[in-house]
Amino acid sequence: MLKVGFGYDSHRLVKGRKLLLGGVEIPSQFGLKGHSDADLLIHALIDALLGALGKGDIGTHFPDDDPEYKDISSSKLLKKIVLEVKAEKYLINNCDLQIVAEKPKLQSYREKIVNSLAEDLEISKAKINFKATTNEKMGFVGREEGMAAYAVVSLIEKKLWDFYNSIEGGE
Numbered sequence: 742m743l744k745v746g747f748g749y750d751s752h753r754l755v756k757g758r759k760l761l762l763g764g765v766e767i768p769s770q771f772g773l774k775g776h777s778d779a780d781l782l783i784h785a786l787i788d789a790l791l792g793a794l795g796k797g798d799i800g801t802h803f804p805d806d807d808p809e810y811k812d813i814s815s816s817k818l819l820k821k822i823v824l825e826v827k828a829e830k831y832l833i834n835n836c837d838l839q840i841v842a843e844k845p846k847l848q849s850y851r852e853k854i855v856n857s858l859a860e861d862l863e864i865s866k867a868k869i870n871f872k873a874t875t876n877e878k879m880g881f882v883g884r885e886e887g888m889a890a891y892a893v894v895s896l897i898e899k900k901l902w903d904f905y906n907s908i909e910g911g912e
């Protein structure tokens with residue numbers, strides 16, 4: 742079977758916090774506020790994976806009032822969700838990810854972000870597409886009060902993938 746999931750997250754920009762996107766620290770005067778490290782790209786991705794699995798959302802798995810998750814690395818949380826995907830006998834087929842931010846320009850971090858996520862997800866870089874766009878100075882993103890991120894993922898059942906490879910002779 743194939744499954745598709747969607748995720749969205751937004752966080753406020755504040756002074757005195759690191760800016761972490763996809764597990765990569767981006768040099769910036771402002772960082773994202775949150776109970777965790779506030780890596781909204783990973784949060785959107787986690788919600789997309791949970792959506793595909795039909796397993797609720799990030800807050801149900803990692804409550805935002807639990808001291809265990811104070812300042813936690815979102816990469817660690819993502820790795821836990823990857824274990825759940827594996828336990829359900831699914832593989833990540835592809836992910837399409839988008840950050841909406843007025844600045845900084847993220848193009849030059851694309852490779853680092855994709856590399857970091859590929860490591861966390863244990864998949865090849867070719868299965869991850871990362872995009873960024875501004876909000877053309879409109880709304881909370883446009884006023885640089887915050888950033889937003891969207892994620893879509895598709896999962897393929899491992900036995901279907903193995904069957905496909907047996908008849909096609911590989912990826």
Ligand SMILES: Nc1ccn([C@@H]2O[C@H](COP(=O)(O)O)[C@@H](O)[C@H]2O)c(=O)n1
Nearest residue numbers: 842843844845846847848873874875876
């Ligand atoms: N934070 C961002 C925003 C945008 N980009 C890149 O610029 C292109 C044009 O963005 P518009 O919002 O003006 O359409 C976009 O396609 C990205 O390549 C970026 O790197 N970081």
Ligand SMILES: C[C@@]1(CO)OP(=O)(O)OP(=O)(O)OC[C@H]1O
Nearest residue numbers: 775776777799800803804805810
């Ligand atoms: C991972 C968590 C844990 O507190 O991170 P937060 O920084 O609170 O981020 P948010 O996207 O608001 O909610 C997800 C939470 O579960």
